[in-house]
Amino acid sequence: MSIRLADWQGEFADALDAANQTMPCITTASSDTPLPVDMGLAVYRQSSVSARRRALDEIYAVCCRLLGEACFNTLTREYVQRFASHSGDLNRYGESFPRFVDEILRREPGFADVPWLSDLVHLEWLCHLVYYRNDDAPFDAQRLVDIPPQQVMVALSSHVLLLRSDWPVHAIWQAHQQAHDTPSVTTPIVEGDWHLLVERRSFRAHVEAVDAETYRILTLLANARSISGLAERHDIEPTQLAGYLQRGWVRLGVGD
Amino acid sequence: MHNTAFSTRERGSLAGTGIGLRGPHFEQLLAAPSRVPWLELLADNFLARGGLVPAQLQRIAAQFPVTLHCVGMNLGGVDALDRHYLERIRAIARQTDAAIISDHLCFTALNGRHYHELLPLPYNDDVVEHVAKRIRQVQDMLEQRILVENVSAYVRASSTLSEGQFIAAVAQRADCGILLDVNNLYVNQINLGTDAEAALRALPIERVAEIHLGGYEDKGRYLLDAHSRPVSDPVWELFDKAVAMLPEVPVCIEWDNDIPPLETLLAEARRATALQSRHRAVA
Known part of the structure; x- marks a missing residue:
């Protein structure tokens, strides 16, 4: 009996999602195969x-490393069950994990001693x-000579991201970069107001704390702004931007 | 309109036995490129537009002929084709001057949900038409013909066509090439009781433009297409029969899990090359 391909795939996907569900058309077709159909679906x-x-x-x-494999596996098992992948690019999977961990922290009293964990996974x-x-x-830079100052734009570089946290998660992250690092937090963890900058440097992620003013300016520059507008409306002088430019944190462009 | 055969020109400079490039072998291979005639890149590992990935692609393409092997086209799916993904594949193909682009005869996503697994299709005329139409659209977007690979399967769908008939019909209707995975034919024979040699005989050999060889993992009740072991003896025997028909077609050794030293892959490649040479000498 013929079945529309979309319906067939829908049934197959349902059978993957629910371990106790099988597909009649597969069960019949696979009745004489060496591999039992339940086992075959389990492989997929x-x-x-x-x-x-x-x-x-x-x-x-x-x-x-910090939670230990058993605990981490419990988290990822639940996450994978609840969060589907919405891109063929697996590098995009896991975006909601920080939010999920935050929910776990609120739900599970056993995580009370790691209140910084959701910020760490966000990092x-x-x-x-x-x-x-x-x-x-x-x-x-030669182009600057010919461009009216009000058209010179500055924006956060694509390879720079920002995070604010109540915890020094950059220090925790830095202390556990190697697989053999002791899986415990030895850094004093003091609640505060941390402004973190994440950048790609020599093809690797690099994290550092920046001061609150730098964080404020760089956050503003998530949207490209004219240098003259920054001075007029936000009291940010070009000399301040020059340092960021030198470090590659911001980039120049030309506006309309 | 293309000729049905996949011409030598379309295969570019591919010849002999290449290997699938994996991270642990990257620097070793780039330091001694003469050890392998060409490399297969898992295109989905090279989708990023910035950072290390484009730099790696540039280094690879400067030293090796390459093929692009994809898992994200969802050729057998019913969701709309992912144009962003295909545009990226086209850009990578141009950057690397890829001789071949390939993906699998399966579905990988439904209703926007991606399974990251090669899921099976029923083999019948309606599905042939559906998949062939999508392959033609993909080829139009990529501006080159692609190869479609037969997959390992763990359940059998209700079908009116055999595996070999299905692959042949799709390739002819889509006017695409075939990437023959010999290990997958054998895995299906054990898991589902299909006839691997009959599938081989059903293929239009003029469309087979590449052969894959990989090692399965014996799970006791079934074989898992894990690409984590040496090519097994029965698969070498089946490969021998395949290259008797296809002595000139480039071969790729795939190894994705429990990756061994490069020398192990090169030894597998030498064995494949030797078998092909023997058949070429007979021919």
Whole structure:
């Protein structure tokens, strides 16, 4: 009996999602195959789950080191069950993990001693993102000679991301970069007001704390702004921007 | 309109046995490019537009002929084709001057949800038409013909065509090439009781433009297409029969998990090359 391909795939996807569900058309067709149909569906199910969990393992390696594999695996198992992948690019999977961990922190009393964990995984997500961000097109400084000052624009570089946290998660992250690093927090963790800058430098993610004023300015520059407008409306002088430009945190462009 | 055969020109400079490039071998291979005639790149690992990835692509393309092997086209799916993904594949193909672009005869996503797994299709005339139409659209977007690969399967869908008939019909209707995965034919024979040699005989050999060889993992009740082991003896035997028909077609050794030293892959490549040479000498 013929069945529309969309319906067939829908049934197959449902059978992958629910371990106790089978597909009549597969069960019949597979009745004489050496591999039982339930086992065959389980192979697909396991493989699909494993691919997504491997992606989380790679992105959130520090979180895994700190919690230990067993605890981390419990988290990723639940996350994969609840959060589907919406892109063929596995590098995009795991974006909601910080929000999910935040929910876990509120839900599970056992996580009371790691209140900084959701900020740490957020930082790991930004480190992952920054690794793959686009390169900015180079800007020829000679062009500045011919451009009216009000048209010179400045914006945060594509390979720079920002995070504010109540916790020094950059220090925790830095202390657990290697697989053999002791899986415990030895850094004094003092609640405060941390402004973190994540950048790709020599093809690697680099994290550092910046002062609140730098953070404020760089946050403003998430949207490109004219240099003259920054001076007039935000009291930011070009000399301040020059330092950021030199460090590659911001880039120049030409506005309309 | 193309000729049906996949011409030598379309294969570019590919010849002999290449290997799938994996991270642990990257620097070793780039330091000694003469060890492998060409490389297969898993295109989905090179989608990023910035940072290390474009720099790596540039280095690879400067030293090797390459092919692009994809898993994200969702050729058998019913969701709209992902134009952003295909545009990126086209850009990578141009940057690397890829001789071949390939993907699988399967579906990987439904209703925007991606499974990251090669999910099976029923084999019947309606599905042939559906998949062939999508492949033609993909080829139009990429501005070159692609190869479609037969997949390992773990369940059998209700079908009116055999695996070999299905692949042949799709390739002819889409006017595309075939990437013959010999290991997958054998895995299906064990898991589903299909006839690997019959599938091989059903293929239009003039369309087979590349062969894949990989190692399965024996899970006891079934074989898992894990690409984590050496090519098994029965698969070498089936490969021998395939290259008797296809002595000139480039071969790729795939190894994705529990990746061994490069020398292990090169030894597999030498064995494949030797078998092809023997058949070329007979021909």
